[in-house]
Amino acid sequence: MSLIVQKYGGSSVADAEKVKRVARRVGKSHDQGNQVVVVVSAMGDTTDDLIALAHKITPDPDEREMDVLLSTGEIVSTTLMAMALRSMGYSAVSLTGGQAGIWTDETHRKARIVSVEAQRITSELETGKIVIVAGFQGVTRNMDVTTLGRGGSDTTAVALAIGLKADKCEIYTDVEGVYTADPRIVPVARRLKDIGYEEMLELATWGAKVMHPRAVELGQVYSMPILVASSFNENPGTLIHKGASMEVRNKVRGIAHDTDVAKITLVGIPDRPGIAASLFEPLSKAAISVDTIVQNAGLNNITDLTFTVSKSDLTKAMKIIEPVAKSIGASKCVSDSNLGKVSVVGTGMQNAPGYAARMFKALYEAGINIQLITTSEIRITCIVAQEDVKNAVIALHQAFELERA
Amino acid sequence: MSLIVQKYGGSSVADAEKVKRVARRVGKSHDQGNQVVVVVSAMGDTTDDLIALAHKITPDPDEREMDVLLSTGEIVSTTLMAMALRSMGYSAVSLTGGQAGIWTDETHRKARIVSVEAQRITSELETGKIVIVAGFQGVTRNMDVTTLGRGGSDTTAVALAIGLKADKCEIYTDVEGVYTADPRIVPVARRLKDIGYEEMLELATWGAKVMHPRAVELGQVYSMPILVASSFNENPGTLIHKGASMEVRNKVRGIAHDTDVAKITLVGIPDRPGIAASLFEPLSKAAISVDTIVQNAGLNNITDLTFTVSKSDLTKAMKIIEPVAKSIGASKCVSDSNLGKVSVVGTGMQNAPGYAARMFKALYEAGINIQLITTSEIRITCIVAQEDVKNAVIALHQAFELERA
Numbered sequence: 001m002s003l004i005v006q007k008y009g010g011s012s013v014a015d016a017e018k019v020k021r022v023a024r025r026v027g028k029s030h031d032q033g034n035q036v037v038v039v040v041s042a043m044g045d046t047t048d049d050l051i052a053l054a055h056k057i058t059p060d061p062d063e064r065e066m067d068v069l070l071s072t073g074e075i076v077s078t079t080l081m082a083m084a085l086r087s088m089g090y091s092a093v094s095l096t097g098g099q100a101g102i103w104t105d106e107t108h109r110k111a112r113i114v115s116v117e118a119q120r121i122t123s124e125l126e127t128g129k130i131v132i133v134a135g136f137q138g139v140t141r142n143m144d145v146t147t148l149g150r151g152g153s154d155t156t157a158v159a160l161a162i163g164l165k166a167d168k169c170e171i172y173t174d175v176e177g178v179y180t181a182d183p184r185i186v187p188v189a190r191r192l193k194d195i196g197y198e199e200m201l202e203l204a205t206w207g208a209k210v211m212h213p214r215a216v217e218l219g220q221v222y223s224m225p226i227l228v229a230s231s232f233n234e235n236p237g238t239l240i241h242k243g244a245s246m247e248v249r250n251k252v253r254g255i256a257h258d259t260d261v262a263k264i265t266l267v268g269i270p271d272r273p274g275i276a277a278s279l280f281e282p283l284s285k286a287a288i289s290v291d292t293i294v295q296n297a298g299l300n301n302i303t304d305l306t307f308t309v310s311k312s313d314l315t316k317a318m319k320i321i322e323p324v325a326k327s328i329g330a331s332k333c334v335s336d337s338n339l340g341k342v343s344v345v346g347t348g349m350q351n352a353p354g355y356a357a358r359m360f361k362a363l364y365e366a367g368i369n370i371q372l373i374t375t376s377e378i379r380i381t382c383i384v385a386q387e388d389v390k391n392a393v394i395a396l397h398q399a400f401e402l403e404r405a
Numbered sequence: 406m407s408l409i410v411q412k413y414g415g416s417s418v419a420d421a422e423k424v425k426r427v428a429r430r431v432g433k434s435h436d437q438g439n440q441v442v443v444v445v446s447a448m449g450d451t452t453d454d455l456i457a458l459a460h461k462i463t464p465d466p467d468e469r470e471m472d473v474l475l476s477t478g479e480i481v482s483t484t485l486m487a488m489a490l491r492s493m494g495y496s497a498v499s500l501t502g503g504q505a506g507i508w509t510d511e512t513h514r515k516a517r518i519v520s521v522e523a524q525r526i527t528s529e530l531e532t533g534k535i536v537i538v539a540g541f542q543g544v545t546r547n548m549d550v551t552t553l554g555r556g557g558s559d560t561t562a563v564a565l566a567i568g569l570k571a572d573k574c575e576i577y578t579d580v581e582g583v584y585t586a587d588p589r590i591v592p593v594a595r596r597l598k599d600i601g602y603e604e605m606l607e608l609a610t611w612g613a614k615v616m617h618p619r620a621v622e623l624g625q626v627y628s629m630p631i632l633v634a635s636s637f638n639e640n641p642g643t644l645i646h647k648g649a650s651m652e653v654r655n656k657v658r659g660i661a662h663d664t665d666v667a668k669i670t671l672v673g674i675p676d677r678p679g680i681a682a683s684l685f686e687p688l689s690k691a692a693i694s695v696d697t698i699v700q701n702a703g704l705n706n707i708t709d710l711t712f713t714v715s716k717s718d719l720t721k722a723m724k725i726i727e728p729v730a731k732s733i734g735a736s737k738c739v740s741d742s743n744l745g746k747v748s749v750v751g752t753g754m755q756n757a758p759g760y761a762a763r764m765f766k767a768l769y770e771a772g773i774n775i776q777l778i779t780t781s782e783i784r785i786t787c788i789v790a791q792e793d794v795k796n797a798v799i800a801l802h803q804a805f806e807l808e809r810a
Contacts, residue, residue: 016461050481056421057485058492065491068499069484072477076455079474080462086470087463094473099548120548143504143525 002167003125004029007039007135007157011174012231013077014044022172022231023084026130030090035125037164039135039157040081042073063108067137067147071097074134074153081132092130095120098139100131101163102156106140110149113138113156116163133160151212158215162222169224171211172231177238178203178210180402181255185393188403194239195253202345202379203256216240252346252355252400256379257393259386261291261339262314263371264307264321268331271303275328279305282320288313292341292374292383306372308383311337339371340389343381344396356380362399368392407572408530409434412444412540412562416579417636418482419449427636428489430577431535435495440530442569444540444562445486447478468513472542472552476502479539479558486537497535500525503544505536506568507561511545515554518543521568538565556617563620567627574629576616577636582643583608583615585807586660590798593808599644600658607750607784608661621645657751657760657805661784662798664791666696666744667719668777669712669726673736676708680733684710687725693718697746697779697788711777713788716742744776745794748786749801761785767804773797 006026013019022040029036042050050069054061061069078094085092101117124131135153138146148155154171161169178200181189195203197220201213211228219226219240229237269275276295283290293307309317314337325333342363349355359380363370368391372383384392397403411431418424427445434441447455455474459466466474483499490497506522529536540558543551553560559576566574583605586594600608602625606618616633624631624645634642674680681700688695698712714722719742730738747768754760764785768775773796777788789797802808 016458019462053421053481054485054488057424057488060492061488062491065484065487065499068501069481072480075477076458076474079470080459082470083459083462083466083474086467087465094470096473 001033001035003035003037003164004168004170005037005039005157005161005164005166006170006172007153008041008172008231009153009174010041010044010046012172013040013081016080019043019077019080020084023081023088025172025231026081027085027088027090030130037121037125037131037133037160037166038081039133039153039160040074040077041135041153042070043077043080046073046076064144067108067111068145070147071134071137071145074136078132078134082130085130085132090130091128092132093124094132094134095124096134096139097137097156098143098145100133100160102133102138102159104138104140104146104148106142106144106146108146111138111140111146113148113159116159118160118163121160121164151214154212154215155218158218158224158226161224161226162218166224168227169219170227170229170237171215172229173210174231175210175228176230176233176235177228178240179254181393181397182257185257185390186255186397189397190403191235192238192253193236194241196242196347197240198378199253199345199347200240202343202376203254211240251348252344252402254345254402255393255396255400256341256343256345257389258341259389260310260312261308261341261383261386262311262317262335262337263339263383264309264314264317264333264335266305266321266325266330266333268302268329269305269325270329271301276305278328279321279324280307282324283309283317286316286320288317288320292372292381294372294374308339308341308372338386339383340386340392341381341383342389342392342396343379344400345379347378349378349380358399359396362395363392366391366395368395406438406440408440408442408569409573409575410442410444410562410566410569410571411575411577412558413446413577413636414558414579415446415449415451417577418445418486421485424448424482424485425489427577428486428493430636431486432490432493432495435535442526442530442536442538442565442571443486444538444558444565445479445482446540446558447475448482448485451478451481469549472513472516473550475552476539476542476550479541483537483539487535490535490537495535496533497537498529499537499539500529501539501544502542502561503548503550505538505565507538507543507564509543509545509551509553511547511549511551513551516543516545516551518553518560518564521564523565523568526565526569556619559617559620560623563623563629563631566629566631567623571629573632574624575632575634576620577634578615579636580615580633581635581638581640582633583645584659586798586802587662590662590795591660591802594802595808596640597643597658598641599646601647601752602645603783604658604750604752605645607748607781608659616645656753657749657807659750659807660798660801660805661746661748661750662794663746664794665715665717666713666746666788666791667716667722667740667742668744668788669714669719669722669738669740671710671726671730671735671738673707673734674710674730675734676706681710683733684726684729685712687729688714688722691721691725693722693725697777697786699777699779713744713746713777743791744788745791745797746786746788747794747797747801748784749805750784752783754783754785763804764801767800768797771796771800773800 082094104111225241487499509516
């Protein structure tokens with residue numbers, strides 16, 4: 001008998017019919033002799049509707065109260081799922097995050113899980129029940145409700161799987177798994193049977209948006225295998241786990257892209273210690289997330305520094321950076337908001353020669369100009385014009401022969 | 406400094422604007438130097454909407470799951486109220502029934518409160534906060550959510566007032582208080598400044614529907630004064646408390662009525678022990694609530710027995726009663742569903758002569774035939790044809806001069 005944690009997102013439980021369809025899937029897993037814990041998100045647009053309701057009261061709702069409000073969305077889903085399962089003859093029980101033993105810190109709206117104390121779930125499973133847990137929420141030691149922020153329900157599922165020492169965590173969503181590139185751009189993109197945690201992180205962070213990085217990281221730390229698959233069919237999906245056939249496989253696993261990139265460049269700044277801190281501390285305080293940072297080696301102690309932010313943050317970032325640039329003696333501060341990012345991702349690339357060259361050549365042959373280059377151990381990323389992103393993805397997918405298994 | 410518990414019903418918090426209006430009222434009470442605990446119901450039709458949603462999943466939803474589902478309605482209201490108060494500069498916090506320390510038994514859908522452990526409320530009040538509590542819900546020792554059934558939020562408010570040793574419990578609703586009769590029938594009906602618990606119970610049970618009897622009973626047991634007033638204006642309302650001017654006042658306090666009455670009469674049954682039990686046990690098992698029961702003294706050990714049920718239960722009740730009637734040798738079993746009930750209510754009536762006679766005379770002069778009569782210590786009730794109910798209320802209001810203070 002296996003213990004499986006399954007997570008179904010909001011689009012999978014958007015109405016009563018969909019809840020019943022998911023319940024049939026869950027029931028099937030149980031029929032196969034598994035113990036099943038199900039994590040559900042709020043139905044369809046519920047969370048957005050609740051946020052809109054709060055904003056009718058005040059433009060700046062209190063975060064503690066917002067958490068309690070939003071937590072009701074997932075609770076509603078759990079009760080409907082439990083009712084559906086019971087109406088099909090299964091024994092089932094719904095639990096809130098608090099009842100399920102998801103303890104968090106007190107950072108409302110983006111709480112971190114401190115511990116999972118799953119005795120209640122375990123005892124319900126032992127009586128043969130299917131246990132339905134509200135995703136995205138937890139409770140503090142003071143019994144106050146918190147929510148986990150973006151990717152919360154994925155994180156709940158992985159955390160419960162770890163806490164329960166489950167055999168597998170299954171994330172059911174509206175895509176069929178992790179692809180070698182976005183299938184809307186590259187029709188021949190291929191679903192990956194499996195992928196390593198770090199590769200998944202690079203793909204997801206850099207635009208694949210299949211599963212929240214935070215949940216993948218958690219899975220990585222505890223080596224919990226995570227299956228990502230469609231909730232709408234029975235296709236096999238992608239298993240995220242410790243890399244298996246790492247040495248023998250094609251080392252480029254996928255092409256990630258992102259079209260939400262704006263760039264700020266400070267030209268002619270003195271190359272001395274403390275400059276970077278004086279720039280990025282005020283951005284961090286303003287909650288502006290900086291992505292790529294590139295600083296060229298300078299001549300005569302003068303250098304250029306470029307970093308990227310999301311387009312929606314550009315105006316705010318420029319307002320903060322311009323006075324700082326002036327004070328540190330930069331000769332110019334320029335921005336460009338029509339950019340995109342394309343990356344090739346794969347474990348082991350750094351130690352195998354030729355990947356970077358192959359990437360740059362493919363882009364060159366496609367007539368695409370590279371504005372910035374950054375690399376990590378498992379990724380090579382180029383910043384290009386936004387209008388070139390699509391062609392870049394197609395060219396790279398072909399150059400690395402990703403349509404072949 | 407007084408400690409006040411205020412309850413606002415679903416129609417008082419039906420939308421964002423109404424929530425804000427109630428918040429201003431609550432804030433005003435706080436400004437006057439009071440500690441304020443607010444109990445709120447679910448917004449408008451939320452509860453009905455949630456029930457409809459559950460019925461889309463299954464015609465027979467599990468009661469434990471239903472309780473969790475319904476509890477979200479009140480939780481949403483509490484968060485909005487807390488947000489509204491905070492946006493007006495007050496310090497406020499929302500609490501679920503469980504967080505507020507409303508412990509109940511495990512009877513889902515109609516749980517009874519076992520105890521109120523209000524430490525959390527007390528400590529929040531001590532920091533100067535206005536505390537908003539979700540009505541209608543509690544939690545079992547196993548941390549499972551329960552709901553309190555009909556009149557649940559009123560009961561929450563009175564129970565909290567008792568548990569907190571509050572100075573007053575205020576129930577704000579869509580009526581202006583308790584009237585000498587239904588103002589829609591008797592335009593000159595007068596709002597009562599105050600009323601005793603038992604009188605209120607008779608008026609409410611017999612059709613006044615201002616406040617749930619269960620909450621009044623609770624108030625009576627602990628002598629908690631309860632103010633019933635409108636949430637839409639500042640009029641003074643009606644104070645329910647231990648009878649003050651009992652001896653000197655007009656002993657008839659109000660006229661109650663009910664048009665949902667059906668009657669079943671068993672004719673010619675043997676007058677021997679055990680007959681009543683054999684009739685009413687099966688009705689009780691079928692959850693049919695029997696109201697008035699009248700048995701005439703029989704001749705030759707043969708008697709007639711009549712009882713009333715709500716019209717919606719009549720068909721079911723007849724199906725149960727007909728075979729029983731046959732088995733105990735009744736000669737006939739007849740029913741009538743076009744009936745109503747009219748009552749005069751007032752403490753001390755039984756010990757003051759002439760009230761019954763005055764009632765019967767008033768009905769006679771209005772040309773109304775009395776089908777059944779029953780009395781309690783503080784009430785005289787006549788069952789009449791449904792079409793006569795309205796005229797009976799008007800005639801009795803006039804006969805007892807209730808338009809005069």
